[in-house]
Amino acid sequence: MTVNTTGSAVDGRHFDVIIVGSGWAGSLLARHLGRQNWRVLVLEAGNGGTDTWEGFQDTVRTFSAAVVKASNAAYRTSAAAPFPDVLDLRSTGPSSYTTSGHFEQTGPFPYAGDYLRALGGTGMHWFGAVPRMFPEDFATRTNFGYGADWPVTAMDLERHVREAELLIGTAGDGAEQHRLGVVADPEYQYPMEEIPPSYLDARFHRLLDGRSVTDKIAESAYTLQVYGLPQARNSTPNPAWDDGSGNPYRPRGAVGMPNFGERCVGNASCTPICPVQAKSHPLRLQQDFTDSVRLATRCVVSRVLPGRGGTVRGVEFREYGDPATPSSRPYTVEADIVVLAAHSIENAVLLLASGMANSSGNVGRHLMDHPTLLAWAEMPANDPVGAFRGPGHTSGLECFRTGQGRRKRAPFRIEISNWGWGWSTGAPLSSVARMLGLGGDANGEVRHGGYFGPKLRRDLGQQVNRQIQLQIAMEQHAERNNRVTIDPARYRDGMGNPRPIIHYDLDHRVKDGLYAAREVSKAIFKLLNATDHTNLGVQDDGSHPLGYFTHTPGGDLPPQDLGYRGPGHAAGTHIMGTRKSTSVVDADQRTHDHPNLYAVGCGSMPSIGTSNPTLTMAALALRSAERIHRDLAELHQPVTVATSHLAGKRAAE
Amino acid sequence: MTTMYELAQQDYRQPKDVPELRRYLQAALEVEHLTIPVYLTGMYSIKPGTNAYAYGVIRSVLLEEMLHMTLAANLLTAVGGKADVSKFVRKYPARLPFADKRVPEVRLRHYSPEALVTFLDIERPQSFVPPNGQKPTGWTSIGQFYDAIRRGVTDLEQAAREQEPPSTIFTGVAGDQIGPRDFYNSGGEVFAVTGLKTALLAIEVISDQGEGAHDTIWDSDDKIFGEERQVAHYFRFNEIHKGRRYGRHDLPRTSPSGPLLDITWADAYPIDPMAKIEDYRDSPELKTQAVLFNKTYAKLIAVLEKTFHGRSDLMHHVVPLMVELRDASQRLYRNPHPNAAKAALGLHASPTFELTDLFLAEGRTYADELVARTEEPSQLRGGGVLPSWTRPH
Amino acid sequence: MTDGTNAGAAAPNADTHLEAPSAPLERFVRLCVPLTGFSAFDLHGTGMAPLYLDTTRRELGEGHLENFLSRWEQAQAEGKGPAELPPTEREIARALVYLWYTGAWPRIAPAVHAELRRDRPNGESMASATSYPEGLVWRAFGGHPGGAKPPGFGTWSYPPPTLPTEAEIAESITQSAATATRPYDPTAYGALANLLDEESVPPHLLPGACVTRSVPPSAVPCAAPPPETGSGSPAKDVSER
Structure with a gap:
């Protein structure tokens, strides 16, 4: 079992890091920071249970019982932490539609994707495609005269992409991907054969x-x-793969059931659910959490709390008991660093609701899909x-x-x-x-x-x-008017949190x-x-x-x-950049406005090329994890007379 | 006659030379195989959507038996032997070799308390078996049998090493071993047996998973594979039989005292444990399907034999055949018994797992065709592009 | 509807444990054989026969079910095929086939829904979480249901299996459909006389675009309108004389 604390148990406490969201980005960050011995709290808005065999079987049965096997068909709905579903949309004529459910939509075209609020996040229903982006994708403005450039290059991310491929568990043909032009090293080996x-x-x-x-x-x-x-799906371990330890790669199977899911058996239902869990999901990483990582489900963060001098202090959240009702209790928890890893659309809602990180006016803007x-x-x-x-x-x-x-x-x-x-x-x-x-x-x-x-x-x-x-x-490039906004006076969910209002166009x-x-x-x-x-x-x-x-x-x-259909690769709601006036986060996904607030995930991506974005997002999360570790280490360094003297001197200069 | 029954009739002793060790290992292969149809019957006769816990347990044990069978084959290959599937048990009921004489014949039974008693008979730990008088002359458990193999392997290898010049009993071709590449998802990984160390490890895996290590209810998977601790076979079955989980402090000889399990014996298709193909003569269609099942079963056995004989790459053809057996057996169980009198008792049809020389010969022809196909990629209708993973290695 | 609130419930356990198979069940299965093209062995082999009898009874009501079964029995005795049933019975027959093929009761023609005065919404619903994996559509093309009965690693690299021919299927079901009184005639099963040798299915019998994901499979539009009716036209309906 991964879930090991509750909202009420952490009320008023202080952690080194709070991570909002237990999907791929949040789980990678928590795993990494926990291994550095930082005290980490992960708050997941959705329900848990899939980390047990019985709980996972419930999702398989839910899938089987669904008439339409769409992307959220395996996961139970929630009144407390609602999420959008592709079934919310109706076509009402040529170029006209209606929507119900979690989203309000105001654009000429519908944003036609969905996501999942549950333990593991949308990483539970994702398909598992992990193609790399092309180097040219990172600078479409420079190369082709449209969209927004990244503040980093493919080369800058290379090391973290490799690490992400290993941690997610990737099967692929390195030589072929090299010929395609996305892998620089002709000798590159994925952990598993294609x-x-x-x-x-x-x-x-x-x-x-x-x-x-x-x-x-x-x-x-x-x-x-x-x-x-390349896919995040268990395949034959690659004998040529070598991490220097001399150990072969061992595919990781199902969570909560030994000897299961160690190889894809062709269930042909990757989205919404791989019944054997041969498709990788974030719960695998959560099994690696060290004791310094605490995880609580059913805790919906409603606000980031401001601290002194442009910093943030922690978060306010509401814990519910029954997903069928939004009745809940409010708590607060504090940390040196707060990381929002709640999905690009939910990150935007949270920042807007907190009135934070938005000096550029770009929070929620540049919403993209494929x-x-x-x-x-x-x-x-x-x-x-x-x-x-x-x-x-x-x-x-x-x-x-x-x-x-x-x-x-x-x-x-x-x-x-x-x-x-x-x-x-x-x-x-x-x-x-x-x-x-x-x-x-x-x-x-x-x-x-x-x-x-x-x-x-x-x-x-x-x-x-x-x-x-x-x-x-x-590829859909970043456009200012494709955006997420909120209007708490009119559109709130049962718990009282603002619902996303989406304006989307092609x-x-x-x-x-x-x-x-x-x-x-x-x-x-x-x-x-x-x-x-x-x-x-x-x-x-x-x-x-x-x-x-x-x-x-x-x-x-x-x-x-x-x-068109929407695969739900939502990105770009808090894009990264070097300039505070045009972007929300920096190249490490730290918000320009608040030195200890990070917004991570696809929302940080200024462009998404034609690659399913999870792999790149995971690499960014690992990059941020290193930066957060450095921030925390710096924060905890003993202050000596000499350094403060130097600091004072430097400040005076 | 099968090797295992021949051996079981002689006195309890360890193999005295390499040819006899090979006979023992052939017998081990037969013993492991014997259990598989028994567990398959118990598992696939469960009605879909019910008894999920029990289904999972039987499945996990079944997969471990397959692991054991494969490890036994690796051991046999490693000491220069060659597995012979024609000596496998060909019909049920069948006697359990090396067991207490009071243990009744093993029948194919639907998921029921009686089936669980059979499972418990098969997996009973060595230490549960009362000593056989003063002089241990007869076999009393399968664990004892593996113990004899272990001592035989150790002593024979020791003797070989002390020869001048030193030699080894591990003379098999290393490339003929089945490795983790080809076998997965099943109670730990298959590993190549290349010397004394891996041989002893293989024997340890086989006997510990079944009976529990060192008289605790836990097996030693966590030690060997770093996997989650799981209750050993006998105890996992006893939980289902008693309808309760073992608690933290339960000992091998106490009854499980943990939480209740959701066991519903009525959610199974009752079958005739003595069913034979001939019983289905009243229904040509059902008989055809039951025969087809046995032919597919023979194919599976024949392909397995090929994998034991150095073609481990064919292992990926084994899974589709297992799947075919799964689907075919479930269809049989869900059909009322074609004999009116038996149907009136509420009995259902069932696969009989009868093997014949003819079926085995057909199965071997099929396996030969698979080999030919991997050597002639152009025969694949896909057109020349054969994925690398299908190539022999 | 995907919240699956009743997903945790196991299939109603309507099977006859330690009891002889009931006569109504045997009759139901026997009558479904020519409709589905699967033998009684295959229909029993789904394990769903008792559930589907219950489902049909619930969806139609006991009286309508009995009417349908006896009329279909009568039609067979007269040597007729399912395509020759009157419209209402034909639509019920289609719903039954859909149930066997997908595990779900479909949305039926509103005219029939009204005529039967059904007391439930005319929508699609899964009979149970265990029925979906037992759908016969997957076997019809030699596949397996998405998310169940997985065929094993790498099997998708093999060529698709060879399927039985129409004649072979017809042969295999005559064993269990003892009431059939004439040799298999494709036109009695809906084959269009002028398209008997066509390898392709006419577009009006194929699905069109699923306009939103919320449209249940049984309500997806056709790929093309049916051909014009007229003398000698393929859509001419023998039962509508």
């Missing part, structure tokens, strides 16, 4: 490698090449690929992510989905309903046609095994990227000899997909139906 690519990947290799596709928007031809995806275009098609009858097998995606097409095309449109990464038309159409369950003709026509009358018996079983089986889907994730670069992605998908389907079934526009029943719009990049390019 997750076996799918049969579908092999078909894509065979049919696409070396073939050329022209992107009219980027005005450039691209040569296709399928690359494997708007993702789905394109789906059917392989020929003589080339079934076998859908819904293995991890959600094991390979991708990477050539559209880099280079001068970025000047013309958003870059994008093409994920090759191993789960058929699941995300786009709800297959294979929706396939059953549609092939049966179930549910009535537009007038509610019983439909004609439809298959039964041997005909149904056979045609359904062969059709599903031919389903392929491309998930094409755009700019023309992203729309041009989505247009290009749709065109590229058509070309790829042609090369595969597959029949395109993509329909992003009006549907048979008159409904429009959420995120629908029509767009032309101009010139003689005809307008076409486009749309």
